[in-house]
Amino acid sequence: MTATLPDGVYWADLPWHKRVAFVTQYDVAEAAREFAGVWKAFKTDPLAPVAYYFRNMVLPGAGLGLEGYVLFSIGNIKPLFQSAFRECWGTKKICSPTWIAAVEYLEICGIIVGQIIVGVIGDWVGRRFGLIQDAVIMLLGLMMITAAWGVTQNGWVICYVWSLFVYGIGVGGEYPMTATSGMENAVGSGRVSNREDRLHRGRKVTSAFLMQGWGQFFNQALLIILLLCFHHGSGNPPYSAVAAQWTYRISFAIPAVGTLWLVYYRYFKMKAASKQLALSKAKSKVTGYDTESLALTFKYFGPRLIATAGSWFANDVFFYGNKLFQSEFIAVISPNSHSILPGWLYNMINVGVSLVGYYMAAFFIDNKLYGRRLMQQIGFLMDFILFIIPAFNFSFFTSPENIHAFQAMYFLSSFFNQFGPNAVTFLVAAEVFPTPIRATAHGFAAAVGKLGALTAAVLYNYIDTQTKFYVVPWFGLAGMILTWLFLPDTTGLDLREQERRWYYLRHGRESEYHGPAVHPKHLSLWERMRGAGKYYNAEADYRQKIEEMRGDWEVMIARRATEKELQFEEEDLDEGLGHKHVLTYFERTSSMLLGGGKDGEGAGAGAGAGAGTRTDVSPASLGGQDVIAEVLGEKSG
DSSP, rough: SSBBBBBBBBBGOOOOOHHHHHHHEEEEHHHHHHHHHHHHHHHHHHTHHHHIIIIIIIITTTTHHHHHHHHHHHHHHHHHHHHHHHHIEEEOOSSOOOHHHHHHHHHHHHHHHHHHHHHHHHTTTTTTHHHHHHHHHHHHHHHHHHHOOSSSHHHHHHHHHHHHHHHHHHHHHHHHHHHHHHHHHSTTTTOHHHHHHHHHHHHHHHHHHHHHHHHHHHHHHHHHHHHHTTTTTTTOOOOOOHHHHHHHHHHHHHHHHHHHHHHHHHHHHHHHTTHHHHHHHHHHOOOSHHHHHHHHHHHHHHHHHHHHHHHHHHHHHHHTTTHHHHHHHHHSSSTTTOSHHHHHHHHHHHHHHHHHHHHHHHHHTTTTTTTHHHHHHHHHHHHHHHHHHTTTTTHHHTTTTHHHHHHHHHHHHHHHHHHIHHHHHHHHHHHHHHHHGHEEEEHHHHHHHHHHHHHHHHTSSSSHHHHHHHTTTHHHHHHHHHHHHHHHHOOTHHHHHHHHHHHHHHHTGGOOOOOOOGGGGGGGGHHTTTGGGGOOOOHHHHHHHHHHHHHHHHHHHHHHHSSSSHHHHHHHSGGGGHHHHHHHHHHHHHHTTSSSSSHHHHHHHHHHOOOBBBBOHHHHHHHOHHHHHHTTTSSSS
């Protein structure tokens, strides 16, 4: 999407009707361009679009897909354990109730530990190290879960619980690592695509995140198939211990194979995953963990942490609470059934509905008329409504005559949870923070979110079902208010602008940044009330960007003269510096090259004496100004 129109007006400054027309026109053109590209690729190779999808959406989200498979398998397999090992998992006669309850608690605790620790490691050591160690820990955890055993059933439960804790640490690290690496880099290359970043960053990250939904779907389908295979083709009880053991162990062994491949892929194919973090640290002259950026994040972006962490907490209470519907309507629809299959089948339908929500979120999350903030607010509002309606007329909606309306609210709540806060919280928890501290901030928000899941898990043990419906809706209302007040809308904002603003903040020059990152459209209500948008000035920012590009170019010329090799640096300079017209413009307007040729001598002397700029040359006459405007995002995506 263009940053400004040809007359210099930023798209967000347009009157509403012109903004709608402008955004709609461009979205239609972009959709046509993408469709034409897909069709062209299809005609050349019918499988090319599928390969593109797997390379750019499936592979970045493979870790989350495996995580979704395993974590939701733990909840899905529990009814089978309760039926096959009744004295242990059901009546708890021979197994400790504390350890049975710890299956959920320690799993969540492991995830929280991983989210915080790996978030810090990702900013400290690098994204690539975090991605690799996540996959290794998940592989170790899966091997432990699959092989868990004990001389007694209680010993087996204890071994199973601690295996889940280890696996949870790896899972927790997947959240900040997948979000940050997927946002910062093209898959496996470490390169930032500026146009794609502005137009499709949200879709790219959300498409990776929705692999979690596919993991849930394949897990539920595989559990049903395995149970039918090992239980003589029947899904009806009683279930033998042998059938339960085979179903459980094979269901966990299969993702272990996928996780082993993930270790290989991340080690050998993602060697540049930390490149953008390294560049950011080099620019700030930082090695190791950037504690100064951490302190400045709390100073300048504290309300954003409240928004991302608080809304994630509220969302996880809802995400956990969604199961409340299922148990109630199954009890009405199948009152005398003791089979676990109805629950599994309805859960599979629910995951299918959720997947529709995931894809709708990926489709709309970059639309500038809808975008992140509005999507999250509407999602929270709809979940609030869908829980509050049955809460105050519970007996009516759980009666046989009205149970289908109750079912509809169950599926709709799943849809709006995905087409709303669940997808958005994952994205914005990384997106609204600068590179040096992005993984830490995302891990912190995700950990607070898991505290919401832990709160729900504990709380629901002490209140009845109708009371749960009284309690849960208000978290949706709270999430909507937090989003409205504290969350900025980063839809369409180039991540480079976040980094430019951060550079000025880090050097105590907040008032000198005038770009889109402080445009009121991209600030929260709280930030606007605090005056963060008063420095926005499109004209001043345009001139400032040209001088920043000139500075990068002069550094490049000076280094070329002295070092004679710039492969790493040139790859990572702003993509505009590679355009011949931009180079021509800077060469003919820079005093670095006056009186010297292009062989490096003049450049070296100019750099040593201090760079200057010629004012007697018209940029328009050189053909460079329009190209610079294009590079800066002023006239082209």
